[in-house]
Each structure stands twice: as structure tokens, then as C-alpha cells.
Amino acid sequence: MVLIKILLGSLVAAVSHAGVAQTTAYPSSPITVVVPFAPGGSVDVAARIVMPRLAERLKQPIVVENVVGASGTIATQRVIRAKPDGYTLLFAVASPVTVAPLVSPNTFKYDGLKELLPIAPVASSAFVLIARPTLAVDSADALVKLARSQPGKLNYGTDGVGTSLHITAEMIKQMAAIDIMHVPYKSGPQVLTELAGGQIDLAVLPVGLAQNFIRDNKVKALGVTSQARWEGLPNVPSLSETAEFKSMNVDSWQGLMAPAHTDAAIVDRIARELAAVHADPELKRKLADAGFAPMDMAPAAFATYLAREKQMLSTVINTAGIRMD
Structure with missing residues (x-):
């Protein structure tokens, strides 16, 4: 009996040691980071600025793979189904992770905050409320007054129904109690071109x-x-400088997420290396030139941030009655 206990104890110790060795050896092969939008877009730009620096820290190549379709939900669901070994990660944004299941619950039957594990944010950017050059307003306060005097006559463009830009615009409407019509487009650059040409009145777009x-x-x-x-x-x-928007604080985040059940040691390793990447002044300059700023949070803090954002988005979506099913 004593011999059996000794042998069992040795076996458990060996298995435990092997598990530790496997975790500490991460990564031992290239990592794929799935970007849910096309090359050249703002999300892709942020990924291609930061991921090479993270690869240097992890001492393994990072392959940035663009998986396009269904407003980012195809890529998101692919990573949800991936093996939780740290070698397939999502370069995540709010629209496919949080927003899509809220506005289309019958189509997108996943919970991005339960089926994905937040690692850390990578960068953030603000949105900006902009107007056509000939619109007779020069401030948010003047816009509120004009919109209230002409309910339903002004319009605004975004990159589609149920996107983060659409929801942010609806938040602006709700805060100021104004009636402005939504004009959905297929992409942000299209909105910007139409606005500059005077075809629409307003737009909410990434900075x-x-x-x-x-x-x-x-x-x-x-x-x-x-x-x-x-x-x-x-x-x-900032819109928060106008009385109606005093509590406005919306940032567009990009972050790394892994399939649920990914080893916590792997998540912590990636988060630590990403924090070190963010400390590089040259990286900060490149992000700033592209309209981004580094965003630092530990995995637990990032998870809390996303949960609070989901609650806020849900309130705006329900109030506006945004549904795509």
C-alpha cells in the first residue's frame, strides 16, 4: 500500500510538472490573431501597428488574419469555436462581440462576454460628431437648438443599423432629446464622402x-x-462640455480576447507583454498618428469594463428600439 501511494504521488507530481512546463513554454509556435474586418480599415490598422511589437515580446510570429463578413460576427464566432490554447485570438471590438447579439438575438445566438475571455485592451479611439460644411451650426449646443426647432428634418449617417456608431448617435439623440433621422450606409468612408459632399447633414464616425x-x-x-x-x-x-452631454464618455476600444477556458497563465502572459508594448514611446506615436491611444487594463479590469459597457449599450438599444431580427 505504501508503495502504491508513493507511485501515485510521483505520477501526480510528474503530471503537474508537465502542465506547468507546458504553460511556461507558451508560446512555442506562431499565434493567429483574427481581425474581423477588411485590411486597411481602422481596426486592421491598429492591429498591424501593435501585433508586430507583441510578437517581439512573445518571441513568436503573430499572423494577422482578416476574416470578413456579417459585421465581424463570422470572425468572432470562429474564435469562439477555436481550441482554447492561446494560439487563436480575436482582435475584438464592441460591434460583433457585444452589440450584434443585443440587436439580433435570434441571429447571433452567442454571448461574447461568456464565450470569449478578455485578455487586455490594445488601443482606444473616440468617435466624433461631425456636420456637413454648409450646415448652419458650429457647436454641439447650436446643433441641439437647431434640431429642436426642426424635429425630424435633420439626418445623420453611420456605417449601418445596430453598429457602435449607430448606437452612439442614438445615445446623443436620447441625451439631448432631439429627433434626427438615421441614414445607414455600408461603410464609414462612404459616410464621410457623402457628408463632405453635403448629401447628409451629420455623421458619427471614428476620430x-x-x-x-x-x-x-x-x-x-x-x-x-x-x-x-x-x-x-x-x-x-468634447461633447461633455455641452450641458446636454455632460455625462457623455464613449470610447471605441480594440482588444485581445481568447476562447473561453483558455489557461489563465497564458492570458496573464499576453496581458503582461502587451502592457510592456504600450510603454514604448514610438508605438504611442504611431497609434496617435492613426487616431488611437494605448489602453491599459489587466484582464479582470477589462472584463469589468466590458460588462459595464454591455449594460449601457443594452439600455440605449432598448430605448431606441433597435432590432435587426
């Missing part, structure tokens, strides 16, 4: 996409959605 048009006075910037002014557009006020 990174709109900033050159703003600097060249091709559109009017009425306010960014972040609580503070955006560093790359210091002359553009």
Missing part, C-alpha cells in the same frame, strides 16, 4: 477616419465622444 477631413475643413467637428478632448484634435471640444 481616426475623420480627422484629416476635419483638419482640412471638409467637415465641421462639433465634438468628440470621449470625456476629455482628443489629443490629436485639441481644438475640437
